[in-house]
Amino acid sequence: MVAGRTVLVTGVSRDLGRTFARTLASDPTVDRVIGVDVIPPRGDLGDVRFVRADIRNPVIAKVIAREDVDTVVHMSVIATPGSAGARGTMKELNVIGTMQLLAACQKSEQVRQLVVKSSTIAYGASSRDPAMFTEDMEPRRPARSGYSKDVIEVERYVRGFARRRPDVTVTLLRCANVIGPRVVSPLTSYFRMPVIPTVLGFDPRLQFLHESDLHRVLRHAVLEDKGGTFNIAGDGLMVLSQALRRMGRSNLPLPGFAFGGLGSALKSARVADLSPELVAFLTYGRGVDTTRMREELGFEPDYTTVEAFAEFVSTLPPPPRRAEKALAAVAEQLPPVDEDRPAQLSPAGGRHG
Amino acid sequence: MGDAEIIPIGTRGPQGRGTGTRPSSAARGLAPKGGAQRGADAKQPPAKRTPAKKAPAKKSAAPAEARDEARDEARPVVDEHPHDRPSVVPPPTSEQTSEQASRAAAARTEDRSPLAGIPVGDWLAAFQHASKELFGDQWEPQLARMIAFTRRRITGDYSVDEYGFDQEVTERFFMAALRPIAQKWFRIEVRGVENIPAEGGALVVSNHSGTVPLDGLMTMVSIHDQTGRHLRPLGADLVFRLPMVGTLARKSGATLACSEDAERMLRGGELVGVWPEGFKGIGKPFSDRYKLQRFGRGGFVSAALRTGVPIVPLSVVGAEEIYPLVGNVPSLARLLGVPYIPITPLFPWLGPLGLVPLPSKWLLEFGEPIRTDEYEPGAADDPMLVFNVTDQVRETIQQTLYSLLMQRQSVFR
Numbered sequence: 001m002v003a004g005r006t007v008l009v010t011g012v013s014r015d016l017g018r019t020f021a022r023t024l025a026s027d028p029t030v031d032r033v034i035g036v037d038v039i040p041p042r043g044d045l046g047d048v049r050f051v052r053a054d055i056r057n058p059v060i061a062k063v064i065a066r067e068d069v070d071t072v073v074h075m076s077v078i079a080t081p082g083s084a085g086a087r088g089t090m091k092e093l094n095v096i097g098t099m100q101l102l103a104a105c106q107k108s109e110q111v112r113q114l115v116v117k118s119s120t121i122a123y124g125a126s127s128r129d130p131a132m133f134t135e136d137m138e139p140r141r142p143a144r145s146g147y148s149k150d151v152i153e154v155e156r157y158v159r160g161f162a163r164r165r166p167d168v169t170v171t172l173l174r175c176a177n178v179i180g181p182r183v184v185s186p187l188t189s190y191f192r193m194p195v196i197p198t199v200l201g202f203d204p205r206l207q208f209l210h211e212s213d214l215h216r217v218l219r220h221a222v223l224e225d226k227g228g229t230f231n232i233a234g235d236g237l238m239v240l241s242q243a244l245r246r247m248g249r250s251n252l253p254l255p256g257f258a259f260g261g262l263g264s265a266l267k268s269a270r271v272a273d274l275s276p277e278l279v280a281f282l283t284y285g286r287g288v289d290t291t292r293m294r295e296e297l298g299f300e301p302d303y304t305t306v307e308a309f310a311e312f313v314s315t316l317p318p319p320p321r322r323a324e325k326a327l328a329a330v331a332e333q334l335p336p337v338d339e340d341r342p343a344q345l346s347p348a349g350g351r352h353g
Numbered sequence: 354m355g356d357a358e359i360i361p362i363g364t365r366g367p368q369g370r371g372t373g374t375r376p377s378s379a380a381r382g383l384a385p386k387g388g389a390q391r392g393a394d395a396k397q398p399p400a401k402r403t404p405a406k407k408a409p410a411k412k413s414a415a416p417a418e419a420r421d422e423a424r425d426e427a428r429p430v431v432d433e434h435p436h437d438r439p440s441v442v443p444p445p446t447s448e449q450t451s452e453q454a455s456r457a458a459a460a461r462t463e464d465r466s467p468l469a470g471i472p473v474g475d476w477l478a479a480f481q482h483a484s485k486e487l488f489g490d491q492w493e494p495q496l497a498r499m500i501a502f503t504r505r506r507i508t509g510d511y512s513v514d515e516y517g518f519d520q521e522v523t524e525r526f527f528m529a530a531l532r533p534i535a536q537k538w539f540r541i542e543v544r545g546v547e548n549i550p551a552e553g554g555a556l557v558v559s560n561h562s563g564t565v566p567l568d569g570l571m572t573m574v575s576i577h578d579q580t581g582r583h584l585r586p587l588g589a590d591l592v593f594r595l596p597m598v599g600t601l602a603r604k605s606g607a608t609l610a611c612s613e614d615a616e617r618m619l620r621g622g623e624l625v626g627v628w629p630e631g632f633k634g635i636g637k638p639f640s641d642r643y644k645l646q647r648f649g650r651g652g653f654v655s656a657a658l659r660t661g662v663p664i665v666p667l668s669v670v671g672a673e674e675i676y677p678l679v680g681n682v683p684s685l686a687r688l689l690g691v692p693y694i695p696i697t698p699l700f701p702w703l704g705p706l707g708l709v710p711l712p713s714k715w716l717l718e719f720g721e722p723i724r725t726d727e728y729e730p731g732a733a734d735d736p737m738l739v740f741n742v743t744d745q746v747r748e749t750i751q752q753t754l755y756s757l758l759m760q761r762q763s764v765f766r
Binding site: 131 | 498506507510512513603
């Protein structure tokens, strides 16, 4: 670790990128942090220097050269078009932006490290999936469109860059769905709906990563200088029905085809964006193996899947939970009993693997 | 019920042998204890209840007066629970009084407002009684346990493993539902259960039959009841594509039959079940019963070789006869995307009744484990070796099937 590093962070206009850039700037081993995005960030950037630049054009190469950037953190592979515009813009930003950024990095002599925040959506979701994906596995049904295709293409470019510049440490972090009180994503807006639609007859397995753990793992990757592809997720899994029960929200099971139609209706109503990838995820679920994260990257998340979700739920308005209260009242009249739940599964699925 | 308050029969009307103040000894002898009230209450006109209500005031003062009044009213009874009865049923002190009280209460429902509802005390008594009936004398802890379970379920305070296995609900519901079918309907007899390792990974390989994969479910419940271990079945991807079925399969411990999941489970020390014949096995015609089909591509052997776990061959006799498959509708099956549409002697002719499996007698025999940890590390990549081990497992199961069929007296016994 050489003191006085200069880190370039892309995608700082969004909350996750902005807060990460800020925490990185406060680190003593990091000299300067430069934030790059097309639109200015809404919140406070702290010590981060903001450069308004579009990573889709070669200006980014000049920024990297002028500022003597040695570490690039690429966080602007986005799942929602949001304020950036329509799906076309999103694809441009994701794929062309990554291409330009990687081209600039390849040109630059100073760049020593590249950290890319990818997503487990690269594995897709289908009925033929193995229970837990390891880093070497390919998606069973390659995505033909949408965000998951963007992610796969971005990863392909990143691998190509790693081949061409073996001297640069390339860390590809495939993060599970990030959840937390401040996260705005298709999945969190889905969970914030008053009545939550589900796919009838399917109970997907979910895995979450707390937003603070996302910051920690990115920082860890920047400081530790370990190359490779890593799955990043909280320990354990939970199924959707369990998550909904923990929230105490009512749900509305819909047959698969109606669920897809509802997705587009909700999107036009701007309530939630149930994209085809999210629909597949909410039908079949996905689990990723985090052995390599623990053993090679040396990172340990603070929050398990269940804890991360619990913290997200605690920021939502509390549900009535009438049935639970009634049962609690009856239980108080009865003598206490020792727990008779199965002992084997105590810490949410265990952490073997 | 004091004697003084009862005006027994024979004290009314023209003076007989009785004195009017005291019934004759014969009358006293005839009067059953409390029996007088029964007749009187039944006869009592609904509107005339005032004397009864006045009674307690006079009861202590002058029993004679009360009796006079009773005579005027032409009813020989004085109510001993006058005021409180319409509202609260008194706590039963003895069998007799409670019987009377309930009778009296039943006779007087007409003056109660229907809006008054059932008093809390009644609810509690009924609830306690029902709980005792349901859970026996230990009803309180039993009920508390049940409530604790229900609360856990509705608040989501339970855990699933990485394959989506929900142990609690499997043990409490799925196993409990399948157990009577296994024990009472198919009368499953399990042999060689000592061949299943008590701990650590092992691969149970079984023949597959019966049109509907009931043999898998029955094997799961039998192994759980005999050894306490959960069999983790590997299912075809069709299972996980179907709504409900896929979810239930994951909750009960199944996962997709692919080498990644199989090896992962075996490394995790699970007891994994596999049916290598797949749909060729369960969908074969009845005439081919007990003839093993091709054992897939031997993927299960590679998984066992890579993880070094023993292979336990399992032969199931009886499952072939539950739904004798005599016909198939291939075109419809193709249209629906399923491997076959079964036609059995009873299905679809009898409709839902045709779905009831025939009560054949089942025999499950676990064979001697085949060790795989003695081969050299690269053995799983040697196709010849994999084929040989596959054939060995297949032959073992086939031979055991023949010997079990010889021992069987008939299909149903």
